[in-house]
Amino acid sequence: MQDHSYITIDDNLEAEFAIPYLLVKQNVALDHRPTVVLPAVMDGLPRTAARSGLNVTVGLFEVLPPWAVYEVQQALVRILSLVAMYALVRRHWLREAHQKALAAGVALCWALLPFYTIYGWSVPGQAGLLLAFLELRRGPARWWHWLLIGTFPLWSIFAFVGPFVLTASGLLVLYDWWQTRRLKARLVVGVLLLLGMYLVVEWPLFYSLLIAKQFVPHRLEFDMRRISPMGLVEGLRSTAQFFFVGQYHASRFLRLAILLAVSLAVLRAPASQQVKQLRRFGPWLLVLAGLALFSGFYPQLVAALQTQVPAVGAFNFGRFHFLSPLLWFMLLALALRILPVRWQVTLLGMQLLVGLAMNAEWLNNLRELAGRPRALEPNYAAYVSAPLFEQVQQTIRQQTGLEPAQYRVVCLGFPPAVAQLNNFYTLDSYQNNYPLAYKHKFRPLIAGELAKSPMLRAYFDAWGNRCFLFSAELGKDFRVGAFQQRVVQDFTFDPSTFRKLRGRYVLSAARLAQPAQSGLRSVGVFSRPDAYWRIYLYEVMNK
Incomplete structure (x- = not known):
């Protein structure tokens, strides 16, 4: 299906995909100097706020077109995860000759889970990492065990799993010492290797935040009291969700x-x-319940602590739940090995169906193949709509002689990542980390719309990862398709702030009923039958 494949949009195409592409496109992937910026994002996003150039995913953008990067990485992640899980359970839980097929079934179910593969090996690769550490614990390991540990930081996201796999490996060292009363040097070296490689890969980030203090992150203004439901019932509901289903970034099944x-x-x-048997499985379930409880009540814990330490919410320590999928599968292997074959087959079949049925990406691709795609879930080509946005650029070029690098745009009703993938320079973006000062500069642009909607006001002020052009009438609808024909009747926009930010054009997926009242003039309307969007182009009027 190539670029007509469906690729997950939420927190994926709209957030994690465009920045690695731009790092390569603008030749700053490996330039980690503190003064370097990514000019196409937020009028100069600090380079150190983006993913490391040593990350494997960024390297793939050097040699493949964007859609191919995703599909190649998807294949690599799943195949290598299949092999890693098979090796892990064969070596440590399903070692008998007659258990080969059972081990293969467990590995297949693992490899088919709905992972966010744009994160590389962050979750699926934990099987290989655990195998390496268990081999170090057992005895002298082979070279590829060290390789697994050393390369894990090159293909994972530190903020999502780094502190947590380091904590888990440290606990393994302590558990081994408690059992044997000896500290195994090779285990300690393994932990130090993992830590050292993370320091190498993420050094620009650590240096800019902890040493040079290049910028103050917008995350310091996170306010859990305003963005997360509080109370015992909400905490228990969230705990139950983490325990029985999990969280979608870490694999929801x-x-x-x-x-x-x-x-x-x-x-x-x-x-x-x-x-x-209860003593065998009880500790596993208690650990998993403890992780779910901690993650479920973590926002409330942070909210309580923020009264004393306002910056405590800047890093999400509740992500220990990223370790849960692997623990659940270890529990599955332990349980299946003592069940009759018929139950093994039945339960593996059930798990396989669960993994496939909860993988929205695969289900949507089946619908694409059947010619019945979901209206609100466009495939990659329709989502990016490259020919459509080329028409927009060509119109601007013909009217002004300007190239995309010479003007700045903002996007309404669709993610700025779409414009970024089409080489526009956007003032807005979906970023997990960016300067707080920029958030404060951007806010006056949308202050009028935020004043109309307490929901959007809390969404931006207390969180703000989506530094977007908001409309109270659209709410959180960031995917306004051409077929919806949305019209914004009253759009409050600050053209003076827009001009101060060097902005010139508004690209909108919804028509503005009265653009002149917003200080804008209509330039053109663009649509194509193969594009998901209809783009209304507006230019800010001179004073």
Whole structure:
């Protein structure tokens, strides 16, 4: 299907995809000097706020077109994860000759989970990392075990998993010491290697934030009290979600088959052995419940601490749940190995169906193949709409003689990443980390719309990762398709702030009923049958 494949949009195409592309496109992927910026984003996003140039994903953008990067990485992540999980369970849990097929089934179910593969090996690669550390614990490891540890930071996102896999590997060292009363030097070296490689890969980020203090992150203004539901009921509801389903960044799948496997393993055991089985599975379930409880109540914990330490919410320590999918699958392997074959096959089949049924990316691709795509889920080519945006650029070029680098745009009703992938220079963006000063400069541009909507006001002021052009009438609809024909009747826009930010054009997926009242004039309307968007082009009027 190539570029007509469906690729996950939420927090993926709209957030994680465009920046690595631009790092390569604008020749700053490996230039980590503190003074370097990414000019196409937010009028000069500090280079150190973006992904490291040593990351494998960024390297793929050097040699492949964007859509191919995603599909090649998807294949690599899933195939290598299949091999890693198979090796892990064969080596440590399903070692008997007759358990090869069972191990293959567990590995297949693991590799088919709905991972965010744009994060590389952050979650699926944990199987290989655990295998390496267990081999170090068992005895002298082979060279490729060290390679697994050393390369994990090159293909993972530190903010999502770095502190947590380091904590888990450190706990393994302490557990081994507690059991043997000896500290294994090779285990310690393994942890130090993992830490050292993260320091190498992410050194520009650490240096800019902790040493040079290049900029104050916008995350310091995160306010959990305004953006997360508070209270016992909400905390328990969130805990239940983390325990039974998980969180979509870390792989969202129903744990039903695994819980059934554990229940059957206990209930089918002789009465005299049931307590033993409970002791075998109990600690795993307690750890998983503890992780879910911590993540479920983490926003409320941060909200309580923010009264004393306002910056405590800048880093999300609640992401320990990124370790949960691997722990659940270890539990699955332990339970299946003591069940009859018929139950093994049934439960693996159930888990496989759960993984496929909850993988929206694969389901949407099946709909694409069947010629019945979902209206609100365009494929990559329709989403990026390169010919459409080339028409927009050509019109601007004909009227003004300007190239995209010579003017700045903002986007209404669609993610700025779409414009970025089409080589526009955007003042808005979806960023997990950017200067707080820029957030404060951008806010007057949208202050009028924020004043109309308490929901959007809290969304921007207390969070702000989506530094977008908002409309109270559109709300959080950031995907206004051409077929929707949305019209914004009253759009409050600050043209003077826009001009101060060097802005010139507004690209809107919704028509503005009265652009002149917003200090804008209509330049043109652009549409194509193969594009998801209809773009209304507005230019800011002179004073």
